[in-house]
Each structure stands twice: as structure tokens, then as C-alpha cells.
């Protein structure tokens with residue numbers, strides 16, 4: 001019986017097999033497709049298998065409608081890989097670090113990460129506790145593109161470049177607002193939108209942040225950063241800062257921001 005299911009799974013992975021990694025090769029190009037288990041079962045082992053088997057010159061697919069349970073933190077290193085990220089990662093307690101070269105990640109305006117931040121905002125009620133994970137960190141990454149992607153209800157800084165060169169972001173949405181805070185109270189702390197540090201040649205085009213902290217924060221050693229068409233809905237707007245906070249070189253050079261709309265939203269739904 002198991003053998004038949006296995007054979008079936010090889011041919012119809014998306015229909016039949018929940019919680020699988022399907023690897024196929026066509027003209028020397030590998031594709032890894034990951035489906036979610038559901039029922040809050042940890043999908044990280046399968047996702048890591050896909051990141052390993054399709055780590056170079058490959059395509060990784062998270063199909064539409066799939067909801068992955070990120071039960072532990074994970075780090076991917078990829079080289080010349082397309083990630084077609086239609087599904088959603090639910091990672092309340094664990095962060096994700098992406099490293100490598102020539103990574104092209106597309107979320108098709110539907111895919112992304114949902115941090116279920118309310119669980120943390122409710123607990124913190126405006127103070128900031130230790131140990132909140134960062135949902136999406138780009139570290140030691142070069143020549144990569146992130147398009148049409150969302151980080152929703154982030155537990156901490158939403159999209160955080162820690163060390164990267166030549167990166168292009170387009171059509172990015174980050175949200176971090178409390179659904180439970182009383183009117184006029186800000187429960188959301190340290191849930192910035194887009195952050196850069198040790199970053200060079202970074203462009204961000206078409207960005208929407210809705211939340212209670214920095215929409216964009218340009219941090220030490222950020223150079224040649226071009227930002228265009230951003231909407232910051234609530235929060236502190238754009239910060240070029242935390243510069244004196246560190247002892248090392250904390251210079252920032254050549255940051256251009258065009259077409260920015262920064263607004264408060266209705267106080268009855270202030271984060």
C-alpha cells in the first residue's frame with residue numbers, strides 16, 4: 001500500500017501529498033516543490049530539504065494557498081535560485097535568514113510570511129520583551145531580488161538587511177499593528193518595516209508599511225540606498241538613525257528617498 005502511495009505521490013504531489021518535497025529535473029534544471037503538512041505540524045525539515053536539494057541553479061516552489069508551520073528557526077544559503085513563494089509561512093516563534101548570491105524571490109502579491117504578531121503585542125503591551133524573532137533577515141547576500149512579497153504582523157523588525165550588496169526590492173508590504181490594543185495606545189514596539197545595516201546598492205520601489213514603529217530605518221554602514229514610492233501608514237516614518245548607538249564606524253552615505261507619503265491613521269485603530 002505504502003509503495004502505491006509513494007508512486008502516486010511522485011506523479012501527483014500537489015494533489016495527494018500533504019507535507020512533501022517533490023524534486024523534479026527538466027533539461028538539467030531542478031525544481032523542488034514543498035507542500036505543507038497542516039495541523040501545525042512543523043514544515044521546516046521539508047523546507048530545509050528543498051533548500052538543500054535545490055540550493056544551486058534551481059527553482060523552489062511554495063504553491064498557492066499552502067500554509068507552512070515554521071516550528072524552528074532556519075537559515076538558507078542559495079546560489080542562482082528562483083523562489084516562487086505563493087504560499088504563506090506562519091512563523092510565530094522562529095526567524096528565517098536568507099544568504100547567498102543571485103536569488104530571485106517572487107511572492108506574486110500573495111505569498112509571504114505571517115508572524116502572528118498579535119501574540120507578542122498582546123504580551124508586551126507597549127514594552128519590548130527579549131527573544132522576539134525576526135521573521136525575515138537577509139544576511140551575507142548579494143545580487144538578489146525580492147518582488148511582490150509581504151511580511152505581515154511581524155514579531156520584530158519585519159524585513160531586515162543585516163549584510164547585503166546589490167539588492168532590489170519591489171512591491172513589498174509590511175504590516176505590524178495590534179488588533180487588540182485599546183484606542184490611542186501603541187502596543188507595537190520594535191516592529192519596523194524595512195531596515196538596512198552593512199548594506200550597499202539597495203533599491204526599494206513601491207513599499208507599503210502599516211504599523212506602529214519605524215516604516216524604514218537606515219542603520220549604520222548603509223551606502224547607496226535608493227528608495228522610491230513608499231507609503232508609511234502610522235508609526236514613526238523614516239529613520240536614519242541608531243547611528244551613535246554603536247562604537248564602530250556608523251556612517252551612512254548617499255540615501256535617496258522619493259515619493260514618500262507618511263501619515264497617521266485613524267486614532268481609533270492606532271497600533
Ligand SMILES: *[C@@H]1O[C@H](CO)[C@@H](O)[C@H](O)[C@H]1NC(C)=O
Pocket residue numbers: 100101140
Ligand atoms: C558569504 O557568502 C559567500 C558566497 O555568497 C560565501 O562564500 C561565504 O563563505 C559567506 N560568508 C559567511 C561568513 O558565511
Ligand SMILES: *[C@@H]1O[C@H](CO)[C@@H](O)[C@H](O)[C@H]1NC(C)=O
Pocket residue numbers: 140141142163164165198199200221
Ligand atoms: C558585510 O559587511 C561588511 C562590513 O561592512 C562588508 O565589508 C561586506 O562587504 C558585507 N557583505 C555583503 C555581502 O554585503
Ligand SMILES: *[C@@H]1O[C@H](CO)[C@@H](O)[C@H](O)[C@H]1NC(C)=O
Pocket residue numbers: 147148170171206
Ligand atoms: C510591481 O507592481 C506593478 C503593479 O503595481 C507591476 O506593474 C510590476 O510589474 C511589479 N513589479 C515586479 C518586479 O513584479
Ligand SMILES: *[C@@H]1O[C@H](CO)[C@@H](O)[C@H](O)[C@H]1NC(C)=O
Pocket residue numbers: 206207208229230231
Ligand atoms: C506605489 O506603491 C503603491 C504601494 O504602496 C502601489 O499601490 C502603487 O501602484 C505604486 N505606484 C506606482 C506608480 O508604481
Ligand SMILES: *[C@@H]1O[C@H](CO)[C@@H](O)[C@H](O)[C@H]1NC(C)=O
Pocket residue numbers: 201202223224225226254
Ligand atoms: C548613489 O547611489 C546610487 C545607487 O543607489 C548610485 O547609482 C550612485 O552612483 C551613487 N552616487 C554616489 C555619488 O556614490
